[in-house]
Amino acid sequence: MLRAPERATREGSSIEEEIVTIKMKICSSALEPLAERYLAGKRFVLQWLYEHKTTSLKEVHKALYEVLREKFGLKSKLAQDCYRDAIAVYKSWLENPKKGRFPVLRNVSLWLTPKLSYTVDFNTMTAKILGEEVKIVGYPHNLSQYKDFKVKEARLVKRGDNWYLNVTMKKKVQVEKQVKGLIAVDINMDFITLGNDKQVIEIPTRLHDAVHFKKLAENLQKRYQKRWRENKRILNRIRSFHIKARNVIQDFARKVGKWVVDEAKRLNANYIVLEDLNKMISHVKGLKKDYRDRLYLMQYRRVQYWIEWQAKKHGLNVIYVKPAYSSTTCPKCGNKLKGNGYRMLKCEKCGFEDHRDYVAVCNLYGRGSLSLATASQMRDVNPNQWEEPSPF
Numbered sequence: 001m002l003r004a005p006e007r008a009t010r011e012g013s014s015i016e017e018e019i020v021t022i023k024m025k026i027c028s029s030a031l032e033p034l035a036e037r038y039l040a041g042k043r044f045v046l047q048w049l050y051e052h053k054t055t056s057l058k059e060v061h062k063a064l065y066e067v068l069r070e071k072f073g074l075k076s077k078l079a080q081d082c083y084r085d086a087i088a089v090y091k092s093w094l095e096n097p098k099k100g101r102f103p104v105l106r107n108v109s110l111w112l113t114p115k116l117s118y119t120v121d122f123n124t125m126t127a128k129i130l131g132e133e134v135k136i137v138g139y140p141h142n143l144s145q146y147k148d149f150k151v152k153e154a155r156l157v158k159r160g161d162n163w164y165l166n167v168t169m170k171k172k173v174q175v176e177k178q179v180k181g182l183i184a185v186d187i188n189m190d191f192i193t194l195g196n197d198k199q200v201i202e203i204p205t206r207l208h209d210a211v212h213f214k215k216l217a218e219n220l221q222k223r224y225q226k227r228w229r230e231n232k233r234i235l236n237r238i239r240s241f242h243i244k245a246r247n248v249i250q251d252f253a254r255k256v257g258k259w260v261v262d263e264a265k266r267l268n269a270n271y272i273v274l275e276d277l278n279k280m281i282s283h284v285k286g287l288k289k290d291y292r293d294r295l296y297l298m299q300y301r302r303v304q305y306w307i308e309w310q311a312k313k314h315g316l317n318v319i320y321v322k323p324a325y326s327s328t329t330c331p332k333c334g335n336k337l338k339g340n341g342y343r344m345l346k347c348e349k350c351g352f353e354d355h356r357d358y359v360a361v362c363n364l365y366g367r368g369s370l371s372l373a374t375a376s377q378m379r380d381v382n383p384n385q386w387e388e389p390s391p392f
């Protein structure tokens with residue numbers, strides 16, 4: 001029916017690492033004096049590094065290990081954590097091309113090695129930090145999904161009067177590179193359309209809800225002209241509408257990420273084809289003034305981000321293809337399509353006719369198949385680029 005994609009042939013599999021940071025609030029007063037000594041030790045090492053212009057672990061250990069133990073009262077492992085921590089700070093200052101002022105350490109922040117400097121027990125929600133038993137009083141609600149992760153280093157930080165333990169956790173994920181199947185995802189203002197060459201499903205976006213909240217905020221600003229800045233009550237209402245708009249998009253994007261991965265699994269696909277956002281932005285640039293378009297771009301970024309995040313988590317691959325004309329080209333013959341009623345497109349050359357979102361998915365699917373099949377020659381495919389989830 002459609003242009004048959006060539007059989008894609010990527011071989012083997014690769015081991016990739018999923019990394020998360022779990023932020024937990026802890027309750028302990030006994031840590032204070034120790035943290036102070038650590039911070040003093042870290043400042044001392046940092047100064048020493050600056051004077052001696054070295055980052056050699058061996059040299060630092062030789063010169064400072066005993067000092068940290070005796071003068072600053074740090075136990076063996078913590079003394080090592082302390083100078084490692086200071087070296088890391090020094091290195092990042094050295095490597096920063098703008099450099100600027102030499103770092104001054106103000107925040108209480110301790111680097112902790114797993115098992116030796118701390119342990120954490122997720123069953124009893126307690127942790128042992130440098131011999132001190134502490135209670136975990138706040139943690140993410142979705143903690144249970146990281147059960148099979150390995151506990152790595154942590155950072156103990158103090159913000160205001162509160163203590164937090166930020167634990168890094170890792171898990172090895174085997175990602176099958178050999179192409180079993182693929183699905184394409186087309187994201188636009190009103191719908192997220194996904195599927196393969198045989199079936200396509202459509203998810204209505206929540207962009208209109210977000211726009212609605214933005215409008216409410218804007219109306220208030222208009223109605224109160226200059227006064228809204230001074231009136232705390234109005235200011236708060238405006239702010240809350242903006243937050244609602246953002247939350248709507250955030251929640252939606254997160255859910256879509258999961259749905260896409262579920263759908264990929266259902267259709268036995270281990271590759272997800274997305275449009276290259278950077279190439280797409282230039283297409284929308286002309287209309288960027290309107291907040292509907294700004295929200296659209298935001299939604300677009302987030303949806304892609306969460307798709308990649310979920311894909312990574314479930315051992316699926318993501319590839320990006322050029323978006324150009326994906327929704328205006330005939331998937332059958334490559335001719336330019338013409339509008340034919342509401343969201344329908346028709347090819348005057350071969351008679352192909354379908355819904356525009358379906359056309360976009362078919363074209364992305366075809367492009368994805370092609371780029372996977374020729375990846376070894378063309379290098380048109382970006383490997384999964386993975387970073388720890390972070391707010392944009």
Ligand SMILES: [Zn+2]
Pocket residue numbers: 330331332333334335347348349350351352
């Ligand atoms: Zn055609």
